[in-house]
Amino acid sequence: MFNKITIIGCGLIGSSLLRAIDKKKLSKEINVFDKSKEASEFVKKNLSAKVFNNVAESVLGSDLVIISSPLSSYKEILLSIKSNLKKDVILTDTGSAKKEINKIISNLNLDNVHWISSHPIAGTEFSGPESGFAELLKDRWCILSTENQKETQQLSLLKKFWEALGSKVKFMSFEDHDYVLSLTSHLPHAIAYSIIRTVTKNDDKFKDEIIQYSASGLRDFTRIAASDPIMWRDIFIDNSENILKVLDSFSESLEEIKKAIKSKNSDKLNSIFSSTRKLRKEIIKAGQETDKPNFGRK
Amino acid sequence: MFNKITIIGCGLIGSSLLRAIDKKKLSKEINVFDKSKEASEFVKKNLSAKVFNNVAESVLGSDLVIISSPLSSYKEILLSIKSNLKKDVILTDTGSAKKEINKIISNLNLDNVHWISSHPIAGTEFSGPESGFAELLKDRWCILSTENQKETQQLSLLKKFWEALGSKVKFMSFEDHDYVLSLTSHLPHAIAYSIIRTVTKNDDKFKDEIIQYSASGLRDFTRIAASDPIMWRDIFIDNSENILKVLDSFSESLEEIKKAIKSKNSDKLNSIFSSTRKLRKEIIKAGQETDKPNFGRK
Numbered sequence: 001m002f003n004k005i006t007i008i009g010c011g012l013i014g015s016s017l018l019r020a021i022d023k024k025k026l027s028k029e030i031n032v033f034d035k036s037k038e039a040s041e042f043v044k045k046n047l048s049a050k051v052f053n054n055v056a057e058s059v060l061g062s063d064l065v066i067i068s069s070p071l072s073s074y075k076e077i078l079l080s081i082k083s084n085l086k087k088d089v090i091l092t093d094t095g096s097a098k099k100e101i102n103k104i105i106s107n108l109n110l111d112n113v114h115w116i117s118s119h120p121i122a123g124t125e126f127s128g129p130e131s132g133f134a135e136l137l138k139d140r141w142c143i144l145s146t147e148n149q150k151e152t153q154q155l156s157l158l159k160k161f162w163e164a165l166g167s168k169v170k171f172m173s174f175e176d177h178d179y180v181l182s183l184t185s186h187l188p189h190a191i192a193y194s195i196i197r198t199v200t201k202n203d204d205k206f207k208d209e210i211i212q213y214s215a216s217g218l219r220d221f222t223r224i225a226a227s228d229p230i231m232w233r234d235i236f237i238d239n240s241e242n243i244l245k246v247l248d249s250f251s252e253s254l255e256e257i258k259k260a261i262k263s264k265n266s267d268k269l270n271s272i273f274s275s276t277r278k279l280r281k282e283i284i285k286a287g288q289e290t291d292k293p294n295f296g297r298k
Numbered sequence: 299m300f301n302k303i304t305i306i307g308c309g310l311i312g313s314s315l316l317r318a319i320d321k322k323k324l325s326k327e328i329n330v331f332d333k334s335k336e337a338s339e340f341v342k343k344n345l346s347a348k349v350f351n352n353v354a355e356s357v358l359g360s361d362l363v364i365i366s367s368p369l370s371s372y373k374e375i376l377l378s379i380k381s382n383l384k385k386d387v388i389l390t391d392t393g394s395a396k397k398e399i400n401k402i403i404s405n406l407n408l409d410n411v412h413w414i415s416s417h418p419i420a421g422t423e424f425s426g427p428e429s430g431f432a433e434l435l436k437d438r439w440c441i442l443s444t445e446n447q448k449e450t451q452q453l454s455l456l457k458k459f460w461e462a463l464g465s466k467v468k469f470m471s472f473e474d475h476d477y478v479l480s481l482t483s484h485l486p487h488a489i490a491y492s493i494i495r496t497v498t499k500n501d502d503k504f505k506d507e508i509i510q511y512s513a514s515g516l517r518d519f520t521r522i523a524a525s526d527p528i529m530w531r532d533i534f535i536d537n538s539e540n541i542l543k544v545l546d547s548f549s550e551s552l553e554e555i556k557k558a559i560k561s562k563n564s565d566k567l568n569s570i571f572s573s574t575r576k577l578r579k580e581i582i583k584a585g586q587e588t589d590k591p592n593f594g595r596k
Contacts, residue, residue, distance in 0.1 A: 072564075096514075121510075121511045121513050121514045122513065123514075124591030124592050125578070125591065125592070126591055131591070140513060141510050141511060141513075143511075170507075170510070172507075176504070176507075179504070180504050180507045180508065180511060181511065181514060183496075183497050183504070183508060183516070184497070184507075184508055184511045184512055184514050184515060184516040185511070185514035185515040185516065186515075187493065187496065187497070187515075187516075188493060188515035188516050188518065188519055189515055190552070190555055190559075191489055191493055191519075191552070192515075192518075192574075193555060193570060193571055193574050194548060194551040194552040194555055195485065195486060195489055195548065195551075196574040196577055197551040197554075197555075197570060197573070197574060198481075198485065198544065198547050198548040198550075198551045199481050199482070199485070199577070200573070200574070200576075200577055201547075201551070206474070206477070206478050206481070209468075209470075209474075209478045209482075210478065210481060210482055211577075211580050211581050211584045211586065212419075212439050212468070212584060212586065213419050213439060213441075213478060213479065213482040213483070214482055214581045214584075214586050214587065215419050215420065215438060215439075215586050215587070216394075216419045216421075216479060216482050216483035217482060217483040217484075217485075217486035217487055217490075217522055218481070218482045218483065218485075218486050218581075219578075219581050219586060219587045220486065220490075220518055220519075220521060220522055221486055221489075221518070221519075222574075222577050222578035222581055222587070223518060223578065223592075223593065224515055224518055225571075225574040225575070225577070225578070226574070226575045226578040226579075227571075229567075229568050229571035229572040229575070230568065232567075232571050233564050233567040233568045233571060234564075236558075236559050236567055237559070237562050237564060237567070240559045240560070240562065243559060244556060244559060244560060246496065247552065247556055247559075249496050249499075250492060250493065250496040251549070251552070252496075253492040253493075253495040253496045253499070254488070254489070254492040254545065254549070256495075257488055257491060257492055257495075258542060258545055260534075261488075261534050261535070261538045261541060261542060261545075262538070262542060264535045264538065266370075266531050266532075266535060269527075269530075269531040269534055269535070270527050270528065270531045272491060272495060273491055273523075273525075273527035273530050273531060274527045275495070275498070276490075276491050276494040276495060276498070276520075276523040276524070277523070277524045277527070278498075279494055279497070279498055279509075279520050279523070280423070280517075280520035280521065280523070280524040281524075282509050283509050283512045283516075283517050283520055286509045286510060286512075288509065288510065288512050288513050288517060289512065289513070289517045289520070289595075290595050290596060292596075293422030293423065293424055293429070294422050294423070294521075294593075295521065295592075295593035295594070295595050296593070296594060296595060296596060297587075297588050297593050297594060298588060298590075298594060
C-alpha cells in the first residue's frame with residue numbers, strides 16, 4: 001500500500017500502528033522516531049522498524065507520515081520535518097483534539113503536503129511501546145478530518161489504510177470532532193480525575209477501606225484516571241472551549257440530582273436513574289461494548 | 299450451618315446468595331419470598347428453594363433471615379414478619395446504606411432478635427434472579443455492623459456464613475460504613491448518572507456519533523449508570539447526608555480542574571493527572587481489580 005511510512009512517537013498508539021502495519025504488510029519500510037531513548041531501545045529490540053535519532057531524517061522519502069505524540073509536541077516536530085517532507089506526502093496524526101492543531105498546520109503553509117487528520121478511537125489505560133498490540137484498532141472507529149472535505153485520491157488512500165488495519169472510518173469536520181469527543185471522551189476523563197481526586201484528598205483515616213471497597217463502583221473510574229497524564233493535559237488545553245462548556249452542562253445535571261436528593265424526591269430520582277440505562281444497551285448493540293457483567297472482569 | 303434460611307427479595311444479590319448457600323450446603327432448607335410474581339416463578343423453575351407468596355409465613359422457623367430487597371421496602375417487610383420471627387433468629391440484610399435502616403429496626407424494639415447488618419460489596423449492572431450466580435460473593439468484602447459491636451455467638455456465626463460463601467469479612471460502625479461507601483460507591487454512581495444525563499440531554503444531532511465513539515471513555519460510565527434504579531433511588535435518599543457532603547467536595551475538585559483548564563495551567567493539570575494513577579495500582583494490588591487493559595474486555 002505504501003513504500004515507506006514514518007511513525008513519529010511510538011507509544012501505545014504509535015507502536016500498535018507499527019505492529020499492525022508490519023503484520024498486515026502495508027508498507028515496504030517503516031521508519032520510527034521517538035524522543036524517548038527508552039522507547040527507541042524497546043522498538044529496536046522488539047519490533048520491526050528502522051529507528052531514527054533525528055526526527056527530520058526519519059521522514060525522508062516517506063509516503064505517509066503519522067504523528068502519534070502528545071499534542072504539545074506537534075509544532076516543534078512540524079518545524080523540524082517540514083523541509084524534508086516528500087512531495088505529495090500524506091501527513092496525518094492520531095491526536096484526540098483537532099481544531100487547534102489544524103490551525104498550527106494551516107499557518108505553516110506546507111506546500112505539496114496532504115494534511116488529513118486521523119483519530120483512531122482506541123486505547124487502554126497503559127502507555128508506552130510495550131503496551132501496544134496489533135489488534136488495538138480492530139473494529140474501532142477512526143475519524144478523518146480535512147480542511148476542504150473534498151474526496152481526493154489521498155483521502156481515499158488513507159481511508160483504505162485504516163480499514164486495512166481493521167478500523168471503520170468516518171469523516172467529520174474538525175469542529176464537530178472536537179465537540180463530539182468533548183462529550184464522549186474529554187468529559188468522562190475530567191470527571192474521572194475529579195472523582196479520584198475527591199476520594200484521595202478526603203481521607204487518610206479510611207484509605208485502606210476505600211481501596212478494599214472500591215469494587216462497589218469506584219474502581220471503574222480509576223481505569224480512565226490512570227491514562228497518560230501528558231496526553232490528557234494537552235487535550236484539555238487544546239479543546240478547552242468545548243470541555244469547559246460540557247463541564248458546565250455536567251454541573252447543571254449534577255445540581256439537578258443534588259436537588260432531588262436534598263428534597264428526597266424519589267420520583268425524580270427514579271426517573272433520572274431509569275433514563276440512563278438505555279444508552280448502555282445502544283452502545284452494546286452498536287458493537288462498542290461487551291454485554292458481559294462487570295465488563296467480563298475476571 | 300443453619301437449619302433454615304429465609305431470603306426476602308430474590309434479585310441479583312438474593313439469588314446469588316440462594317445459589318451459593320445451595321451449592322455450599324449451608325442450610326437444610328431455604329425459604330424465599332419475592333413480591334414480584336415473575337421473580338418467584340423464575341426461582342420455582344430454576345433454583346432450589348421453597349417459594350412463599352406470603353412474607354410473614356416465609357420466616358417461620360428460620361434461624362437466619364436475610365432481607366435483600368430495596369431499602370424502602372424494609373419497614374413494611376419488618377412489620378409483616380416481626381411477630382413470626384423465631385426466638386434468637388439472626389436478622390440481617392444486604393443493603394448499601396445502614397444508618398437509617400438501623401434506626402427503623404431499633405425503633406421496632408424486636409425481642410430476642412439478633413440484628414446484624416451485612417453489606418456484601420459485590421454486584422453487577424444487571425438485576426433480577428436470572429442475573430445472579432454463586433461466585434458473585436467470592437473474594438469480595440462483606441461489612442458487618444451491629445449496634446453494640448460486641449462479639450457474640452451470633453456475630454461469629456454470621457461471619458462464618460459469609461466466609462463460607464467466599465467473602466472476606468470486616469466490622470464497621472453504621473456511621474463509618476455509610477461515610478466510606480458514600481465515597482467508594484454512592485459518589486461514583488451519582489456522577490455516572492450525571493454524565494450519562496449530560497451526554498444524552500445534550501444532543502440529538504450527534505446521537506449516533508456519541509454511541510459510535512463511546513469507546514473513547516464514555517462507555518466505562520454507562521455500566522454503573524445502568525444499575526437498578528429503585529435500589530439506587532433508595533440509597534441516595536437513605537444516605538443523603540453523606541452523599542451531599544461528598545458531592546460538594548467533588549464539585550470543589552471539579553472547579554479546581556476547570557480553573558486549571560481555563561488558565562491553561564499545564565503544570566497544574568499534569569500534577570493532578572499524575573496523582574490519580576496511583577490509586578488504581580493500589581486497588582489492583584489489593585486484589586479488587588483486574589490488571590488487564592480495558593478491564594480485559596473482549
